[in-house]
Amino acid sequence: MRTRVVVSLLGLALFAGAPPALADRNVPGDQPLPGYTVNNPPLAPEVVNGQPTRVLQGIHEHSAYIVEVPAKWNGKLAMWAHGYRGTGTVLTVDPPAYGLRTRVLNQGYAWAASSYYGNGYDVRAGVLATYDLAQHFGKLVAKPKQVLIAGVSMGGHVIGRSLEQFPGFYDGALPMCGVLGDHELFDFFLDYQLTAQALTKTRAYPIPADYLASVVPAMQQKLGTTTLVPGGPDTVTPQGAQFRTSVIDRSGGPRPGATPAFAYWKDFLFGLATPAADTAPLAFDPSRLATNLFTRYQPDKLNRTVQRVAPRDWRSRLTPSLTEIPKINGRPNVPVVSLHGLGDLFVPFSMEQAYRDDVARNGQSKWLVQRAIRTVDHCEFSPAEVGTAWDDLVTWTDRGRKPAGDTIGSPSADTFGCRFSDRAAYTGPGTRRLFSVCP
Known part of the structure; x- marks a missing residue:
């Protein structure tokens, strides 16, 4: 630990x-x-x-x-x-x-x-x-x-x-x-927030100042992940089960250890989302090149409900x-x-x-x-x-x-x-x- x-x-x-x-x-x-x-x-x-x-x-x-x-x-x-x-x-x-x-x-x-x-x-x-x-x-x-x-x-x-x-x-x-x-790491972090928001009917992007203090705890309650721990009882709600399926799919697909891994990392990944800092250098605000415009989600119905986000910095995303x-x-x-x-x-x-x-x-x-x-x-x-x-x-x-x-x-x-x-x-x-x- x-x-x-x-x-x-x-x-x-x-x-x-x-x-x-x-x-x-x-x-x-x-x-x-x-x-x-x-x-x-x-x-x-x-x-x-x-x-x-x-x-x-x-x-x-x-x-x-x-x-x-x-x-x-x-x-x-x-x-x-x-x-x-x-x-x-x-x-x-x-x-x-x-x-x-x-x-x-x-x-x-x-x-x-x-x-x-x-x-x-x-x-x-x-x-x-x-x-x-x-x-x-x-x-x-x-x-x-x-x-x-x-x-x-x-x-x-x-x-x-x-x-x-x-x-x-x-x-x-x-x-x-x-x-x-490369950039797909930051796409994954973005996906984590947006799929949780879609499944809990939460609209919180761009990330607000009270995201970690207020928005995330409310989403975790709806997802049933508040008390979820690796190896413990499976407390997730139907929405939480769909969220877990999506996270596993986006992180490499079904594989050994994927379910306890979700329980292990569930809180940490929410903590990576903070309000934008566009005046900072890219190294201090990597989220601005993240996008999910072309992402295909599992379960499939998420593709109709997930908010789509373009990079805030296309130039950094595309430059060789x-x-x-x-x-x-x-x-x-x-x-x-x-x-x-x-x-x-x-x-x-x-x-x-x-x-x-x-x-x-x-x-x-x-x-x-x-x-x-x-x-x-x-x-x-x-x-x-x-x-x-x-x-x-x-x-x-x-x-x-x-x-x-x-x-x-x-x-x-x-x-x-x-x-x-x-x-x-x-x-x-x-x-x-x-x-x-x-x-």
Whole structure:
């Protein structure tokens, strides 16, 4: 539950707050942009094969960074792309998570991670800062002979766009719980509000100031979700059952864990809706590019009653440029191994289906392997799941041996997600016990 609380607090801040002043581009690159400060405390070196690593930290192009190199470096570099940081003004850096830092160092890889030069949902900052740091690594250490990139959540959006923004620069990628469906994430958040409103005969869009305090509790009462908890009695009303069906359909379709996932995330997703902030940069008001004009809903009768909403910012929605929330076209051109939780509704499983479709449309399915993990919380992976995926990516990039994956388009079988889920993690903390035991 601690992870859930942290994620919830970050999510509630998604559309709130004001950004620091970013207009002054005359600031020296070894300083953060105006309005930002850096928190990058010294990172203790690891010991690899009896020898300490070399850790380098600083600020480059307004972004804080950490670089770590083992004594016996294999000449290869792993970049780490962090997820959404909220709307605060402090820049921080994460080492690779899930035990990946230790794993890559022991395999001889160096790694590097950037804070990005700004917070908010700013994929452009992530794409540029990560690329700039990888280039800077060549000056700090040496030019790497191979560059892989891994990351989580918004970092998956950074990865998907990075492969297309700098084709040929990265040699392989490991996005996890990633926003690979780009704008469709914000369409899903919009859908959640509008379908609930339609089923409860509530008219509350644009989102009013009293939405969370007054409107949402009244809708929850009509839906029967007020006391709904994962694994508990099914308290939903007929309208609530239709709402759940719609949410499951829009988040990836019928699949194991979908019903308890709805109960787990039901309140959180309402909390992502706040009044519009059109004067803020796009990174601080992503909802303005969301739309449901072309959405087909289940149950079908919702298509006659759901309010249709056009993007408030068509230009940001349609531009091919590298914006704060850019498109991912589905042209990786290098090996990609992707992990995603089946019950994650903060970044829903449908993100994988959208990316699969984009990649297939461009004739690049040979470059994509996707794996479903039987978890409900956001980015809830075990070190074994991530480590296996990393090792398989390394084997693919080094030896051309494509690893196995799941068929993402058919998630309804009772055992879907079992193949790559860590069975040893089932009895531990977290949400895995919301799923039946895999055979």
